[in-house]
Amino acid sequence: MAHSTLFNSFFPLTQPWLRSFSLDNGFSLKMGFSLKTSWSRSFSLKTMLKGESFTWDQVLGIAIAEDEAQQLSGLNGYLDKVRICNRRYEARSMFMPFILEDEIVGYVHPGFVEHLRKFPNVFTLTKDRGYGDHGADFLTLHPSLVSPTDRTEAVGDAITCLDEGIIPGIRNELYPVTSSYGKPVFFSLERAAAPYFGIKAYGVHMNGYVNKNGEKHLWIGKRSNSKPTYPGMLDHLVAGGLPYGISCKENILKECKEEAGIPITISDTVVPAGAVSYMEIDGLRYKRDVLFCFDLQLPDGFIPANEDGEVESFKLFPVPQVANIIRRTEFFKPNCSLVIIDFLFRHGYISPDEQGYLQLLQGLRSGDCS
Amino acid sequence: MAHSTLFNSFFPLTQPWLRSFSLDNGFSLKMGFSLKTSWSRSFSLKTMLKGESFTWDQVLGIAIAEDEAQQLSGLNGYLDKVRICNRRYEARSMFMPFILEDEIVGYVHPGFVEHLRKFPNVFTLTKDRGYGDHGADFLTLHPSLVSPTDRTEAVGDAITCLDEGIIPGIRNELYPVTSSYGKPVFFSLERAAAPYFGIKAYGVHMNGYVNKNGEKHLWIGKRSNSKPTYPGMLDHLVAGGLPYGISCKENILKECKEEAGIPITISDTVVPAGAVSYMEIDGLRYKRDVLFCFDLQLPDGFIPANEDGEVESFKLFPVPQVANIIRRTEFFKPNCSLVIIDFLFRHGYISPDEQGYLQLLQGLRSGDCS
Numbered sequence: 001m002a003h004s005t006l007f008n009s010f011f012p013l014t015q016p017w018l019r020s021f022s023l024d025n026g027f028s029l030k031m032g033f034s035l036k037t038s039w040s041r042s043f044s045l046k047t048m049l050k051g052e053s054f055t056w057d058q059v060l061g062i063a064i065a066e067d068e069a070q071q072l073s074g075l076n077g078y079l080d081k082v083r084i085c086n087r088r089y090e091a092r093s094m095f096m097p098f099i100l101e102d103e104i105v106g107y108v109h110p111g112f113v114e115h116l117r118k119f120p121n122v123f124t125l126t127k128d129r130g131y132g133d134h135g136a137d138f139l140t141l142h143p144s145l146v147s148p149t150d151r152t153e154a155v156g157d158a159i160t161c162l163d164e165g166i167i168p169g170i171r172n173e174l175y176p177v178t179s180s181y182g183k184p185v186f187f188s189l190e191r192a193a194a195p196y197f198g199i200k201a202y203g204v205h206m207n208g209y210v211n212k213n214g215e216k217h218l219w220i221g222k223r224s225n226s227k228p229t230y231p232g233m234l235d236h237l238v239a240g241g242l243p244y245g246i247s248c249k250e251n252i253l254k255e256c257k258e259e260a261g262i263p264i265t266i267s268d269t270v271v272p273a274g275a276v277s278y279m280e281i282d283g284l285r286y287k288r289d290v291l292f293c294f295d296l297q298l299p300d301g302f303i304p305a306n307e308d309g310e311v312e313s314f315k316l317f318p319v320p321q322v323a324n325i326i327r328r329t330e331f332f333k334p335n336c337s338l339v340i341i342d343f344l345f346r347h348g349y350i351s352p353d354e355q356g357y358l359q360l361l362q363g364l365r366s367g368d369c370s
Numbered sequence: 371m372a373h374s375t376l377f378n379s380f381f382p383l384t385q386p387w388l389r390s391f392s393l394d395n396g397f398s399l400k401m402g403f404s405l406k407t408s409w410s411r412s413f414s415l416k417t418m419l420k421g422e423s424f425t426w427d428q429v430l431g432i433a434i435a436e437d438e439a440q441q442l443s444g445l446n447g448y449l450d451k452v453r454i455c456n457r458r459y460e461a462r463s464m465f466m467p468f469i470l471e472d473e474i475v476g477y478v479h480p481g482f483v484e485h486l487r488k489f490p491n492v493f494t495l496t497k498d499r500g501y502g503d504h505g506a507d508f509l510t511l512h513p514s515l516v517s518p519t520d521r522t523e524a525v526g527d528a529i530t531c532l533d534e535g536i537i538p539g540i541r542n543e544l545y546p547v548t549s550s551y552g553k554p555v556f557f558s559l560e561r562a563a564a565p566y567f568g569i570k571a572y573g574v575h576m577n578g579y580v581n582k583n584g585e586k587h588l589w590i591g592k593r594s595n596s597k598p599t600y601p602g603m604l605d606h607l608v609a610g611g612l613p614y615g616i617s618c619k620e621n622i623l624k625e626c627k628e629e630a631g632i633p634i635t636i637s638d639t640v641v642p643a644g645a646v647s648y649m650e651i652d653g654l655r656y657k658r659d660v661l662f663c664f665d666l667q668l669p670d671g672f673i674p675a676n677e678d679g680e681v682e683s684f685k686l687f688p689v690p691q692v693a694n695i696i697r698r699t700e701f702f703k704p705n706c707s708l709v710i711i712d713f714l715f716r717h718g719y720i721s722p723d724e725q726g727y728l729q730l731l732q733g734l735r736s737g738d739c740s
Contacts, residue, residue, distance in 0.1 A: 248722040249723055272718050274731060275731055292722045352642050355552050358552075359550075361644060362735070369732050
């Protein structure tokens with residue numbers, strides 16, 4: 001029990017110590033910290049996923065707590081977040097390639113392939129032609145499906161006919177299926193099905209910051225408790241998946257308006273700043289995500305206002321406090337941590353003289369970033 | 371002849387076209403551009419290496435020329451610079467690992483190993499233990515050399531005894547030999563010998579910029595014609611190798627003073643912003659470089675002044691003009707191009723909606739960035 005929680009009742013401690021705890025899927029990590037505070041609620045991704053919530057006051061308590069161990073623990077708190085986003089990566093050999101026109105576009109688990117066998121006019125299993133591990137089969141589409149439109153329709157119909165619960169949370173939003181970003185789109189696939197087919201999914205993520213007396217502050221959002229994924233957890237200001245047929249720039253402007261009420265006069269100054277990537281295996285799902293990162297400097301007086309009901313509220317924190325929340329907790333939706341760590345790198349909040357700098361920098365693109 | 375030059379006398383052209391040209395080592399690339407200018411001098415890395423020089427006026431001419439092909443050529447001009455820094459990478463299978471304490475610390479060419487055979491008390495050749503390609507030997511140090519001091523001394527003596535010209539340009543500056551940055555240092559090696567042993571070399575590189583009416587400008591240096599390497603070529607503001615025993619921060623402050631006369635009151639605000647890496651093979655040399663990138667915002671009125679005689683002069687250019695110089699020419703010292711492209715990414719001068727964005731982003735860390 002003591003090992004399953006991030007914070008427990010041993011506070012206050014004046015010496016750094018290492019605590020290990022487990023996530024739901026058995027992934028375990030270590031975290032070093034020391035907080036001089038009497039606040040002692042227990043939180044972890046495990047409790048979050050079970051619906052236990054936290055308040056802004058609790059976030060603030062952790063953000064501002066002194067940290068004597070900071071120098072000792074170094075970048076470990078950040079590295080843990082990279083590991084969480086890439087959990088069960090070692091299970092990738094279980095998956096077989098999903099191939100179209102000689103390009104690997106995804107990876108599928110044999111357990112999921114079993115469900116696809118019911119649609120022999122849509123999906124074809126073929127013997128290995130040198131892809132993947134020795135002797136593995138690979139999945140492709142039936143040769144009669146040639147045009148993107150035909151493929152989109154046939155696969156879409158099959159997904160609709162799958163037994164309920166096999167692919168939960170259908171969104172009726174299409175993602176492009178391609179080998180790399182900007183390459184030809186072979187067909188379009190329901191967003192919720194993307195990780196079951198192991199296709200790469202792209203998103204746009206934006207940090208919104210304010211310069212107050214020379215000190216940068218980040219706007220942090222708290223997700224609505226009614227969100228189906230990661231309810232009540234923390235987000236950076238704006239994020240969204242990249243559906244088929246919309247550019248990164250158009251999408252980020254749209255999300256700026258919907259998620260944070262940022263008018264085009266401000267959002268139009270958004271700065272593209274790179275990308276992060278990760279790959280995570282969770283049961284039959286193989287997530288291969290690439291997130292395009294954006295920065296937007298907001299006027300000091302601007303207050304974000306959510307328009308689509310997906311964010312409960314926003315708060316502004318000095319960047320070092322956001323860094324503390326990232327390092328010390330799992331309050332952030334996991335992939336948002338990567339985007340904020342990328343911000344910390346680019347804006348000088350992480351020093352190359354800290355142990356593990358290059359390892360962490362590389363870790364931000366652990367997935368196939370193409 | 372026409373194919374060996376970057377610019378020739380076909381100007382002015384109003385249509386974009388592709389021109390291929392060769393570098394000294396046979397590496398060839400393609401570049402698309404169209405300049406509406408009557409200026410027509412011929413330049414390439416080949417001519418630069420032969421000592422043909424260019425002037426600031428010529429640089430400016432290219433920087434401000436209209437470019438009708440910009441939308442067509444996209445990021446190719448940048449991708450070419452990544453390829454130049456990673457040239458002859460495909461020849462790496464020729465090299466055998468240099469191993470210390472079960473860690474690969476470098477790679478050596480059999481042609482160079484021949485010279486090391488004269489020192490059997492220093493270097494030991496051993497049969498493959500699973501490193502490198504099938505059946506390859508690997509190089510290590512004689513088992514009697516255990517302490518870093520003994521190793522440094524013995525290898526240093528051997529290098530001194532090598533025939534003249536085998537390792538040209540001895541600098542009497544020591545680089546740490548390690549598997550990754552921040553890991554234990556096995557010994558220290560003369561800087562000029564680093565690529566012959568294929569050890570990783572680290573450097574600190576800084577872009578100095580000025581904000582003028584909301585538009586960022588970069589200070590560009592022109593290397594002294596008396597520099598042994600890349601004389602007369604362009605540099606970003608400050609750069610230096612990272613010798614043994616000095617931190618990145620200390621080193622960048624030192625180089626700021628020596629290379630650009632930047633006082634500590636200004637340089638102390640330098641912002642670490644990530645790293646780039648590349649690997650290049652040139653004859654017996656295997657360069658594996660990691661460059662820590664820094665940004666420094668300078669006051670509008672500040673004029674850099676070189677103090678160590680390594681820079682001929684400096685000029686300030688709006689960032690889009692610097693981007694043009696990078697894309698259209700090979701005037702920059704090759705690895706400085708990567709550091710400036712990294713700046714362009716982080717400051718929003720390259721859009722994720724441009725074809726090849728992720729490929730270029732990944733290309734900036736083509737080397738072992740650890």
